[in-house]
Amino acid sequence: xxxxxxxxxxxxxxxxxxxxxxxxxxxxxxxxxxxxxxxxxxxxxxxxxxxxxxxxxxxxxxxxxxxxxxxxxxxxxxxxxxxxxxxxxxxxxxxxxxxxxxxxxxxxxxxxxxxxxxxxxxxxxxxxxxxxxxxxxxxxxxxxxxxxxxxxxxxxxxxxxxxxxxxxxxxxxxxxxxxxxxxxxxxxxxxxxxxxxxxxxxxxxxxxxxxxxxxxxxxxxxxxxxxxxxxxxxxxxxxxxxxxxxxxxxxxxxxxxxxxxxxxxxxxxxxxxxxxxxxxxxxxxxxxxxxxxxxxxxxxxxxxxxxxxxxxxxxxxxxxxxxxxxxxxxxxxxxxxxxxxxxxxxxxxxxxxxxxxxxxxxxxxxxxxxxxxxxxxxxxxxxxxxxxxxxxxxxxxxx
Numbered sequence: 001x002x003x004x005x006x007x008x009x010x011x012x013x014x015x016x017x018x019x020x021x022x023x024x025x026x027x028x029x030x031x032x033x034x035x036x037x038x039x040x041x042x043x044x045x046x047x048x049x050x051x052x053x054x055x056x057x058x059x060x061x062x063x064x065x066x067x068x069x070x071x072x073x074x075x076x077x078x079x080x081x082x083x084x085x086x087x088x089x090x091x092x093x094x095x096x097x098x099x100x101x102x103x104x105x106x107x108x109x110x111x112x113x114x115x116x117x118x119x120x121x122x123x124x125x126x127x128x129x130x131x132x133x134x135x136x137x138x139x140x141x142x143x144x145x146x147x148x149x150x151x152x153x154x155x156x157x158x159x160x161x162x163x164x165x166x167x168x169x170x171x172x173x174x175x176x177x178x179x180x181x182x183x184x185x186x187x188x189x190x191x192x193x194x195x196x197x198x199x200x201x202x203x204x205x206x207x208x209x210x211x212x213x214x215x216x217x218x219x220x221x222x223x224x225x226x227x228x229x230x231x232x233x234x235x236x237x238x239x240x241x242x243x244x245x246x247x248x249x250x251x252x253x254x255x256x257x258x259x260x261x262x263x264x265x266x267x268x269x270x271x272x273x274x275x276x277x278x279x280x281x282x283x284x285x286x287x288x289x290x291x292x293x294x295x296x297x298x299x300x301x302x303x304x305x306x307x308x309x310x311x312x313x314x315x316x317x318x319x320x321x322x323x324x325x326x327x328x329x330x331x332x333x334x335x336x337x338x339x340x341x342x343x344x345x346x347x348x349x350x351x352x353x354x355x356x357x358x359x360x361x362x363x364x365x366x367x368x369x370x371x372x373x374x375x376x377x378x379x380x381x382x383x384x385x386x387x388x389x390x391x392x393x394x395x396x397x398x399x
Contacts, residue, residue, distance in 0.1 A: 015185070016131070017140075017143070017144075019182065019185045019186075020124050020127060020128065020140075020144060021144055021147050022178065022181070022182050023083065023120040023121075023123060023124035023127075023182060024120075024121075024124045024144050024145075024147070024148050025147065025148055025151040026087075026090075026117055026120050026175075026178060026179065026182065027063060027117045027118070027120060027121050028148065028151040028152050028155060029151060029155050029158075029175060029178065030059070030090070030094075030113055030114075030117055030175055031056070031059060031060070031063070031152070031155070032151075032152050032155035032156050032159070033155045033156065033158055033159035033162075033171050033174070033175065034159055034168065034171045034172070035056075035155075035156050035159060036156050036159050036160040036163055037159060037163045037168035037171060038052050038053070040163065040167075040168045041106075041168050044168065045101065045102070045103045045106065046103075047103035047106075051103045051107070052103070054107060055106055055107055055110045056110075058107055058110055058111050058114070059110045059111065059113065059114045060114070060354070060358075061111075061114075062110075062111045062113075062114030062115050062118075063114040063117065063118060063121070063354065064350075064351055064354035064355060064358070065351065066114060066115040066118040067118045067121060067122050067346075067347040067350045067351050068209070068347050068348070068351055069115075069118070069347075070082060070086060070118050070119045070122045070123075070343070070347060071122055071209075071343045071344035071345075071346065071347025071348065072343065072344060073085070073119075073343070074119070074122055074123055074126060074342075074343030074344075074346075074347075075341060075342070075343035075344055079123040079126055079127050079130070079343070080186050080189045080190070082119045082122070082123050082343070083119055083120055083123050083182070083183075083186045084183060084186050084187070085119060086115075086116045086117065086118060086119020086120060086123075087116060087117070087119065087120060087179045087182055087183050087186070088116070088183065089112060089115065089116030089119075090112075090113055090116030090117045090119075090120075090175075090176075090179050091116075091176045091179045091180060091183070092112075092116075093109045093110075093112040093113040093116060094109075094113060094172045094173070094175045094176035094179065095172070095173070095176050096109045096112075097109045097110070097113075097169070097172040098169045098172050098173055098176075117179075118347075120182070121346075121350055122343055122346045122347045122350065123343070123346070124144075125141075125331060125335055125342070125346040125349075126335070126342035126343050126345075126346050128140050128141060128144075128332075128335070129332075129335045129336060129342050130342065134336065137332045137335070137336065138275050138280050138328055138329060138332045139272055139275045139276070141327070141328035141329075141331050141332045142268050142269070142271050142272035142275060142325075142328035143268075143269075143272055144328075145268050145324070145327045145328050145331070146264060146265040146267075146268030146269055146324060149261060149264040149265065149268070149324065150261055150264075150265065153257055153258065153261045158174075159171050162174055208344075209344060209348055211341075212338055212341065212344060212345055212348050213348075215337055215338065216392045216393075216395035217333070217334075217337040217392070217393060217395050218334050218337045218338050218345065219389075219392055220388075220389045220390065220391070220392025220393035220394075220395065221330040221331070221333045221334035221337070221389070221392075221393050222330070222334050222348070222349045222352050222353070222389075223352075223385065223386075223388070223389030223392065224284075224288075224326065224330045224386060224389040224390060224393065225326075225327060225330045225331055225334070225349065225353055226349075226352050226353040226355075226356040226357070227356060227382045227385050227386050227389060228291060228322075228323045228326055228327070228382070228386070229323070229353050229356070229357050230356045230357045230359070230360035230378075230382055231291075231295060231319065231323075231360070231378070231379040231382050232319075232320070232323060232357075233357040233360050233361045234360040234361065234363075234364050234375050234378040234379050235260075235316060235375055235379065236257075236361075237360075237361040237364040237365055237375070238364040238368065238371045238372065238374060238375030239253065239256065239371075239375070240253055241368045241371035242371040242372035242375065243256065243309060245371065245372075246308065246309065248309060252309070256309060256313065259313055259317050260313070260316060260317055260320040261320075262317075263317035263318070263320040263321040263324065264320045264321065264323060264324035265324065266321055266324065267320065267321035267322060267323065267324025267325040267326075268324040268325060268327070268328065269324075270321075270324075270325060271283070271324070271325035271328060271329070272328075280328070280329035280332070280333070281329070281333070281393070283325070283329065284326065284329055284330070284390065284393070285390065287322045287325050287326045287329075288322075288326075288386055288387075288390055290318060290319075290321070290322040291319055291322040291323065291326070291386065292383045292386065292387075293315075293318075294315040294316065294318040294319035294322065295315075295319060295376075295379040295380050295382065295383055296380055296383065297315040298312065298315050298316060298319075298376045298379060298380075299376040299377065299379070299380040301315070301376075302372055302373055302376045303373070307372075319379075330393075331349070333393065334349055335349075360378050360382075363378055364378055
């Protein structure tokens with residue numbers, strides 16, 4: 001039986017859509033906005049470079065693991081209450097950072113920030129499934145996810161502006177204000193489940209994380225999401241190393257991230273324009289072929305010629321385009337396959353994605369002496385696993 005909310009689709013206003021966008025990007029803003037301030041923070045706090053860098057590593061670790069805590073909470077208490085609890089924790093931690101003068105306390109508060117903001121990451125995907133008709137969910141995901149991809153590129157620019165005019169502490173005040181705005185809107189949302197929903201939840205025998213992993217359809221879509229993301233993260237990790245070796249300066253390396261972001265946006269919004277005419281599941285195999293061809297092309301280019309940035313960016317942008325169209329399809333399918341358990345489903349999906357991305361990024365970092373070859377090998381190695389994930393998505397059973 002389907003999980004439904006009594007709110008009528010017409011109540012899903014543009015303001016509610018912006019609210020979902022805010023929930024989806026606040027974690028990335030908290031990750032990336034303060035990156036330009038690393039050196040100023042180090043000097044101001046009298047800390048080492050490794051201590052300041054550890055604030056990012058600790059945040060990412062907490063962001064990946066703590067989602068598993070919020071999944072059961074969101075399913076038990078509802079998404080609005082979960083968002084309120086999580087963003088309240090995030091707001092207090094952000095304001096705490098404004099007042100801190102000790103790097104050890106900064107590390108602790110960054111971990112608390114990560115734990116709190118996970119509630120938004122878990123809840124926004126579940127809210128899409130619960131608040132929109134089934135036929136509209138792919139379109140909504142296709143509208144939001146390109147903006148999620150854009151946020152890491154814009155967040156450092158926002159952080160640099162605040163740093164230059166108001167100091168590094170203002171970055172965390174800005175994050176707190178964004179969270180407060182989301183909290184205020186969350187207070188206007190009521191979660192009223194139908195009698196049918198309650199009966200469906202009561203009749204669900206197994207709602208554990210293990211039950212999600214037993215669902216081939218869910219696991220297959222999550223693997224596609226995670227593996228495509230891992231290839232992307234491998235490039236993001238390796239490109240500053242190999243582009244520097246190729247003679248490009250920091251400004252040129254920074255600009256190289258914009259074409260891939262544009263390609264991702266084209267993929268996401270291109271799929272959005274097609275979603276009413278072509279079923280996502282029918283488009284998925286062609287996207288996987290494009291993804292695989294792009295990764296393989298990067299590897300072949302690396303081992304056969306001495307490439308420049310332009311030659312490398314052509315296949316990588318094609319991969320980014322494929323990812324932009326793939327993400328909304330597989331995330332929507334994963335969430336719909338676990339409609340009775342969407343909070344845990346979102347949490348497990350995000351944790352698996354971050355875990356696989358961490359492995360890919362770690363391998364590239366470990367063998368960064370030959371960064372280009374390592375990056376393209378890691379990207380190419382995702383191809384057979386992508387095929388396995390796709391085969392799992394073809395399973396008709398929900399469990």
